[in-house]
Amino acid sequence: MNPDIKLVLDTMSKHFEDQDARWEKRFAEHDEKWERKFLETDTAQDVRASQIERAADALEQWQPEIEGSVDDLRLEVKKLNKYYERATIDHPVEAPLLPTTPLLPARRTSASASTHWPNGHRVDTNAREDGFGSVTTIVHPPPKGGCLSCCQGL
Structure with missing residues (x-):
């Protein structure tokens, strides 16, 4: 083998x-x-898994207690319903709590009754006398804000 090639191969090998x-x-x-x-x-996952297991154990221990409380409440409600039904049978209510007949609308006053209904949106400022057949020639003063020319002809 050529010594130069051997040197190159040794260098490349090294x-x-x-x-x-x-x-x-x-x-x-x-x-x-x-x-x-x-x-x-792995350590972090082991810690998390143990925390989850503790939480699950706490929930499992808590569940029967809550179910027992719900059962107690259910029994109490049944007792109340039974006592209420018995009380309504033993002592029926004479008058219902709400009226069973419809309410009638309010009546208007009879035609012969004199009523003073409102006259528009303001106070009536008519200064003329009430009634018909007045024989006097006295001219009444005009109402507030009125003029003599338009009110004298009336």
Whole structure:
């Protein structure tokens, strides 16, 4: 073999061995790093799982107590219904709580009754006398705000 080629092959071989050693070292570092990460994650998951198990145990212990309370309430309501039904049978109510006949609308006053209904949206300012057949020629003063020319003709 040519000594120059042998020198090149030895150099390349040494370079590849050095590169392999660097890769192995790098992989070993990353393996350690990943092993630590996996251990931390496993530990965190174990802690979370134990917390979830404790919460589930607390809920399971709490459930029968709540169910018992609900059953007690159900029995009390049944007793109240029974006593109410018995009381309504023993002592019927003479008058219903709400009227059963419809209410009639309010009546108007009879036609013969004199009523003073409102006159528009203001107070009536008519200063003339009430009634018909007045024989006097006295001219009454005009109402407030009125003029003599329009009110004298009336």
